[in-house]
Amino acid sequence: xxxxxxxxxxxxxxxxxxxxxxxxxxxxxxxxxxxxxxxxxxxxxxxxxxxxxxxxxxxxxxxxxxxxxxxxxxxxxxxxxxxxxxxxxxxxxxxxxxxxxxxxxxxxxxxxxxxxxxxxxxxxxxxxxxxxxxxxxxxxxxxxxxxxxxxxxxxxxxxxxxxxxxxxxxxxxxxxxxxxxxxxxxxxxxxxxxxxxxxxxxxxxxxxxxxxxxxxxxxxxxxxxxxxxxxxxxxxxxxxxxxxxxxxxxxxxxxxxxxxxxxxxxxxxxxxxxxxxxxxxxxxxxxxxxxxxxxxxxxxxxxxxxxxxxxxxxxx
Amino acid sequence: xxxxxxxxxxxxxxxxxxxxxxxxxxxxxxxxxxxxxxxxxxxxxxxxxxxxxxxxxxxxxxxxxxxxxxxxxxxxxxxxxxxxxxxxxxxxxxxxxxxxxxxxxxxxxxxxxxxxxxxxxxxxxxxxxxxxxxxxxxxxxxxxxxxxxxxxxxxxxxxxxxxxxxxxxxxxxxxxxxxxxxxxxxxxxxxxxxxxxxxxxxxxxxxxxxxxxxxxxxxxxxxxxxxxxxxxxxxxxxxxxxxxxxxxxxxxxxxxxxxxxxxxxxxxxxxxxxxxxxxxxxxxxxxxxxxx
Numbered sequence: 001x002x003x004x005x006x007x008x009x010x011x012x013x014x015x016x017x018x019x020x021x022x023x024x025x026x027x028x029x030x031x032x033x034x035x036x037x038x039x040x041x042x043x044x045x046x047x048x049x050x051x052x053x054x055x056x057x058x059x060x061x062x063x064x065x066x067x068x069x070x071x072x073x074x075x076x077x078x079x080x081x082x083x084x085x086x087x088x089x090x091x092x093x094x095x096x097x098x099x100x101x102x103x104x105x106x107x108x109x110x111x112x113x114x115x116x117x118x119x120x121x122x123x124x125x126x127x128x129x130x131x132x133x134x135x136x137x138x139x140x141x142x143x144x145x146x147x148x149x150x151x152x153x154x155x156x157x158x159x160x161x162x163x164x165x166x167x168x169x170x171x172x173x174x175x176x177x178x179x180x181x182x183x184x185x186x187x188x189x190x191x192x193x194x195x196x197x198x199x200x201x202x203x204x205x206x207x208x209x210x211x212x213x214x215x216x217x218x219x220x221x222x223x224x225x226x227x228x229x230x231x232x233x234x235x236x237x238x239x240x241x242x243x244x245x246x247x248x249x250x251x252x253x254x255x256x257x258x259x260x261x262x263x264x265x266x267x268x269x270x271x272x273x274x275x276x277x278x279x280x281x282x283x284x285x286x287x288x289x290x291x292x293x294x295x296x297x298x299x300x301x302x303x304x305x306x307x308x309x310x311x312x313x314x315x316x
Numbered sequence: 317x318x319x320x321x322x323x324x325x326x327x328x329x330x331x332x333x334x335x336x337x338x339x340x341x342x343x344x345x346x347x348x349x350x351x352x353x354x355x356x357x358x359x360x361x362x363x364x365x366x367x368x369x370x371x372x373x374x375x376x377x378x379x380x381x382x383x384x385x386x387x388x389x390x391x392x393x394x395x396x397x398x399x400x401x402x403x404x405x406x407x408x409x410x411x412x413x414x415x416x417x418x419x420x421x422x423x424x425x426x427x428x429x430x431x432x433x434x435x436x437x438x439x440x441x442x443x444x445x446x447x448x449x450x451x452x453x454x455x456x457x458x459x460x461x462x463x464x465x466x467x468x469x470x471x472x473x474x475x476x477x478x479x480x481x482x483x484x485x486x487x488x489x490x491x492x493x494x495x496x497x498x499x500x501x502x503x504x505x506x507x508x509x510x511x512x513x514x515x516x517x518x519x520x521x522x523x524x525x526x527x528x529x530x531x532x533x534x535x536x537x538x539x540x541x542x543x544x545x546x547x548x549x550x551x552x553x554x555x556x557x558x559x560x561x562x563x564x565x566x567x568x569x570x571x572x573x574x575x576x577x578x579x580x581x582x583x584x585x586x587x588x589x590x591x592x593x594x595x596x597x598x599x600x601x602x603x604x605x606x607x608x
Binding site: 006007008009014016017019020021023024025026027028217224225227228230231234240241242278279281282283285286287289290292293294 | 323324325326341345347349452453456457466470472473484486531537541545552555556560562564567
């Protein structure tokens, strides 16, 4: 592996530059990246559709949503939005692994990526499924068919997840790319929890600010993408008011597209944080230079013990 | 990625007709967004000011109760028209490719060959903005008026965003038509040689083999490390330095417990500092200088 031969130019960037760079990365790897993201997102969206399809009464044959359903329509969009928000990190696990591999390699295939993600299965289930509220959200969503209270709980859960995700956004990257263990086998071993604290805690203010900016931009982008679907349905079918197809498929699709883009942005933010706080780009250079030196190395006679150099054994 | 292939980055190379090469950082849609919002607020403020001024003069000159519509509506429409279509063009023409928003955000419009834009380009690229706002959504999205004809007023900006994402200079349609691009005016700091005054480093530098040739890439890596190491914690410094420290220790046949960090600093010292001081007297002694 050539550590200095990376697909993305490694340097410190501002948040808006990272958003722009995300567009370029998204464009360059669009087909395979979307395939990788779809592998995670499609099963979750099928579940979402199953849970929330009765929230808004639609008539597909007539192609209309009942006019008195506007408030339920908004409720439906809010519920789907919250679920997609909670699930988006879990949906992005394959895409994150793909990005991690593509950074150093030429276009990895999806099957080996899936295999590598599978190896982290239990850790992901614990970290994303349980501690990030995906399983709880699923339980609440399935309960929503029988009780309206579940929506309140779902809202509260979303608030909690916002807080956790804003302060600890790079859990996928830690689990999948750094391969830290879930539990410590020795007292010194760097578990996911310790690594997460060490990575996020020194820059929590910056991370919080960046997260809220990206959330605002994400909401605006989702509205714009949904607007495109509305434009197409208006121009082609004279259906300007959101119809059943747009509500049940177009709106979630717009949200998932934005979630995919934000997965790229999050990955770039992770790299940027490692560059800023840990000098990751210096480490990469060091490794590649070390590999070059190893090739050229010639044996030399050792200096006898007790020489002057002995006193230099310290880290300044 | 194949060796030598271009990395994904927002930096672009521009070679002028005089064969002078520049590097610019292209400003993408999100970098341009705050500038656009600032300009939008300024445009809005000017229109509101014109409206207020119109209302003030109407009341003051003609007395309260007079119909002010004939003054207000034309002044509003005229100011809106001018600000909507010519604000950007005029500002970019007379402010060297900047609007107030761009000036605040440190970005600027240039031609694709790195020259300042002219008035025609400035006006045309701003007129084309209307196309970049497409597709527009009809107001009927809020009310299902079945019989009314659609009123396209809500911009989605996605045509401009998609076009910008599809080219490495982040040019929107207006930029492509006029051969312009928006760049970031950043001032880069060039750091000089880092100071190293630790006596242990200097002492260790004396033990490094004199015949060791530092390659260009190694010199660059050392410079990068020494420049950044002061921002690392001690354990992190140890972790980073270990990669290169281990093969260097073997190469120089130093004791294996020598500090990797000190070793890299010593090699840096020998490469960039001590060799330079040694080179200067030798030049002086050479007798070839015309200033002697």
